[in-house]
Amino acid sequence: MRHTFLLGSALALFVIGLSVACASAAPPTPTARTITPVTLVMGYIPNVQYAPFFVAEDKGYFADEGIQINYNWGFEFDGVKLVGANQAEFAVVTGDQIIQARAQNVPIVYIGNWYNAFPIAVVSLAEKNIKTPQDLVGKKVGLPGLFGASYTAWRALLYSSGLNEQTMTVENIGFTQAQALSQGTVDAAVVYVNNEPVQLQLAGKKINAINTWEYAKLVGNGIATNEATLKNRPELARGFVRALTRGVQATLDNPDEALQIAIKHVPEAGGENLATSQAVLLASIPLWKNTRLGETRLADWQAMEQFMRDADFIATPVDVNKAFTNDLVP
Secondary structure, three states, rough: OOOOOOOOOOOOOOOOOHHHHHHHHHOOEEEEEOOOOEEEEEEOOOOOHHHHHHHHHHHOHHHHHOOOEEOOOOOOOOOHHEEEHHOOEEEEOOHHHHHHHOOOOEEEEEEEOOOOOOOOOEEEEEEHHOOHHHHOOOOOEEEEOOOOHHHHHHHEEEEEOOOOOOEEEEOEEEEHHHHHHHHHHEEEEEOOOHHHHHHHOOOOOOEEEHHHHHHOOOOOOOOEHHHHHHHHHHHHHHHHHHHHHHHHHEEEEHHHHHHHHHHHHOOOOOHHHHHHHHHHHHHHHHHHHOOOOOOOOOHHHHHHHHHHHHHOOOOOOOOOHHHHHOOOOO
């Protein structure tokens, strides 16, 4: 479907000496511009955490770039595979997914950062007195699964701290971390810092958090596309990154407005869940700040690739210079 929208200010047309004609003259036809529908694979369910996308959409930042977003929500979708096969233009992914994909010759490229760090932490109730990675020795730790971002961050924390997983008891507890911690079935749990810790604190629990990004260099959630899009439609990719970074900045500048926009897109985030949604958004905002929004560092990619080889996440070296680019970042 094709749509048009106004670009710039319309120029008035004046016909000298013909006052009647002047008064009735119609404005010129605006410059036409094609709106390009694109698929963005989220890999998750709608949540207030995606406020920057909703803000960029509502404020017309994507429209300014000639982009109409079609969100592909749901756990069953694999953004890396869809984007790598050119069946979707963009996906929200973490840096480790990029490295693993490129190790298998999937032509996917990270083009714009959203989270300035992997938002994973090891959380415990304050009474357990677990404050450093070394305090985990001899403890029972719950993981939501032995896969995905949580598992990668957990392994990276152990790797950077020189710890062996065999010195503690590790259990797969699914997504029951808050409950498991509250009931004492585990001493600590691997969580997203803007999710379970918020739940625990709202329930009146005092907690300690070991933030994995303070120990391990992992590139957080961002936007990926494929090599074909970068080659054939570079301005589409550039426009997407520019629109998203504007959405991030607007969210940082006015969190209250961003929250209301997010609730328009995710109505269940309002009402009785408003306090939780607000707390989740406020916990997320520090993770979106960056010296230059959208940028990642070569040194972080190199450190992450080294860890993933040493930890057997990948079997062959990956050229990280081809895995990401900052060239599209405003």
